[in-house]
Structure formats: structure tokens, C-alpha cells
Amino acid sequence: MARILIVYDSRTGNTEKLAYAVANGVRRVSGVEVILKKARDVTPEDVAGADAYAFGSPSHFGIMSGEILTMFTNIYPHRHTLAGKPACIFTTGAGSQVIALENIERILGTFNPKWIKPGIAVEGAPKEKDIEQAEELGEKLAKAALSK
Ligand SMILES: Cc1cc2nc3c(=O)[nH]c(=O)nc-3n(C[C@H](O)[C@H](O)[C@H](O)COP(=O)(O)O)c2cc1C
Numbered sequence: 036m037a038r039i040l041i042v043y044d045s046r047t048g049n050t051e052k053l054a055y056a057v058a059n060g061v062r063r064v065s066g067v068e069v070i071l072k073k074a075r076d077v078t079p080e081d082v083a084g085a086d087a088y089a090f091g092s093p094s095h096f097g098i099m100s101g102e103i104l105t106m107f108t109n110i111y112p113h114r115h116t117l118a119g120k121p122a123c124i125f126t127t128g129a130g131s132q133v134i135a136l137e138n139i140e141r142i143l144g145t146f147n148p149k150w151i152k153p154g155i156a157v158e159g160a161p162k163e164k165d166i167e168q169a170e171e172l173g174e175k176l177a178k179a180a181l182s183k
Pocket residue numbers: 044045046047048049050051092093094095096097098127128129130131132159160
């Protein structure tokens with residue numbers, strides 16, 4: 036059984052919708068367990084116990100949200116528990132979602148994950164095609180976790 040940790044921050048629900056869609060995509064694959072957590076609730080044990088990861092953030096001031104940055108800062112001392120494992124990222128924004136995605140890519144890159152790309156950057160509330168894309172990303176992540 037592979038454990039997939041999906042971590043997100045969301046104030047108005049846009050990023051949360053993508054997080055749920057990634058989770059639904061993961062659930063298309065058998066032999067995986069999904070753990071969906073808000074960034075502020077994530078512990079180093081959650082990170083160490085997972086086999087793959089998805090991180091989602093709204094764009095705040097053009098970069099990842101403070102909650103997501105704090106979470107990365109907190110787990111940084113435990114980054115070796117994430118290194119080499121599959122990870123993907125997703126963002127929403129009002130125009131700066133791609134910049135926020137690149138920002139997370141740079142920070143999470145210091146943890147040396149096995150990237151599952153491309154990530155998803157959605158403007159505004161996710162539409163049906165964005166939900167489908169997020170589900171596909173979740174499915175790809177789950178398959179990568181199982182093929183380790
Ligand atoms: C404090 C704050 C700062 C924001 N700054 C930006 C920004 O610089 N660029 C941008 O594209 N969107 C910005 N936004 C808009 C959000 O990224 C966008 O509405 C996002 O989809 C919200 O996601 P959520 O519903 O998951 O919270 C900001 C929102 C907030 C609350």
C-alpha cells in the first residue's frame with residue numbers, strides 16, 4: 036500500500052478544489068491510501084510516512100502562500116525523508132499562478148523530489164477541464180508511487 040500525502044492551503048476554496056481533484060485521481064489507482072491535509076496540520080511524521088506528495092498553494096503576492104512556506108520551513112530539517120520520492124505541485128491565482136508554481140518548484144527542489152510534471156496552474160476557480168487535469172495528475176502520482 037502506497038501512501039500519498041496531499042498538502043494544500045486555501046482561503047476561498049479554489050486550491051482546495053484542485054486538492055480534492057488530485058485526491059480523486061489518486062483514488063482511481065488501487066493499492067494507494069490518500070492523506071489530505073491543510074499545510075498548517077502537516078507534521079514531519081506525515082512527510083516521513085508518505086511515499087509520494089502533492090503540494091498546492093494559492094498565489095499570494097506572486098509567490099506561494101505564507102502557510103505553505105511555513106510548512107516547507109518546518110519540514111526542511113526532515114527533507115531527506117522526502118528526497119527521491121514522487122512529488123507534484125499545483126497552484127491557483129488571479130494571474131500570478133504560474134509564477135507561484137515556479138516559486139514552489141524552486142523551494143521544493145531543494146528537497147530533491149522525483150518530479151512528476153507538469154504541475155497545474157489555474158486562474159480563478161477551477162473549471163471542469165482543470166479538475167480533469169488535476170485528477171490525471173493525481174493518477175500519475177499514484178502510479179509513480181507504486182512503481183518505485
Ligand atoms: C493575500 C492575498 C494575496 C494575493 N496575491 C495574489 C497575487 O499576487 N497574484 C495573483 O495572481 N493572485 C493573488 N491572490 C489571489 C489568489 O491567489 C486567488 O484568488 C486564488 O485562487 C485563491 O485561492 P484559494 O481560493 O485556494 O484561497 C491573492 C489573494 C490573497 C488572499
